[in-house]
Amino acid sequence: MSNVGLWARPAWTTANTERWVRDFFGSATAGDWAAGVNPAVEVDKDGDDAVIRVDLPGVDVDKDVHVEVDKGRLVIRGERRDEREEESRDDGRVRKISEVRYGSFHRSFALPAHVTGDAVSASYDAGVLTVRVAGAHKGAEAQRIAIDSK
Numbered sequence: 001m002s003n004v005g006l007w008a009r010p011a012w013t014t015a016n017t018e019r020w021v022r023d024f025f026g027s028a029t030a031g032d033w034a035a036g037v038n039p040a041v042e043v044d045k046d047g048d049d050a051v052i053r054v055d056l057p058g059v060d061v062d063k064d065v066h067v068e069v070d071k072g073r074l075v076i077r078g079e080r081r082d083e084r085e086e087e088s089r090d091d092g093r094v095r096k097i098s099e100v101r102y103g104s105f106h107r108s109f110a111l112p113a114h115v116t117g118d119a120v121s122a123s124y125d126a127g128v129l130t131v132r133v134a135g136a137h138k139g140a141e142a143q144r145i146a147i148d149s150k
Contacts, residue, residue, distance in 0.1 A: 037080055037105040050136035052109065056080070057127030065124075067131055069117040074109040074133065112136055 040055040054076060059065060065078035080102050111133065119134040 037103045039105055039107070041107060043109070045137055046132075048135050048138040050133040052076075052131040052133070054107065054129040054131070055127065056124070056129050059127075061124045061129060065129065067120070067122045067129075069111065069115075069120055072111050072113065074111055074120065074131065075106070076108075076129070076131065077104070077106040079104045114138075 042053040044051045044053070052074070056065065056078070059078060059080050061078075064081065065076070068075050115133060115136055119136070120131060121134070122129060122131045124130070
């Protein structure tokens, strides 16, 4: 499972790029990588909204993909199924070469406290699942905290 926060202050600024990449990819568990399916994700800011795009070509989103808000997290889970029949040659051996990975996937993103499920919408087009979180960045600006030194 990878964990990404949709923070008010963009995590993808030049100064934070290394930290963001580490947080984004470094939080996946060994089990997620071993399962073989870890769809590519792009997180972007569009005004006050956060937009998450997930590459899911060849997936039946109506049947195999679920998007939900659970305990302050946006969760995208599903499965890429291999429903093709194997072809065998005259000698009985199966010939198949595939660079496509099949199996379950699970991606999770922290949501700001003010975001509810009503703010989330999802659409699928041309193999890309797009999830929009309305107002994820609304009214949030960096605020400096004074340090009390003794």
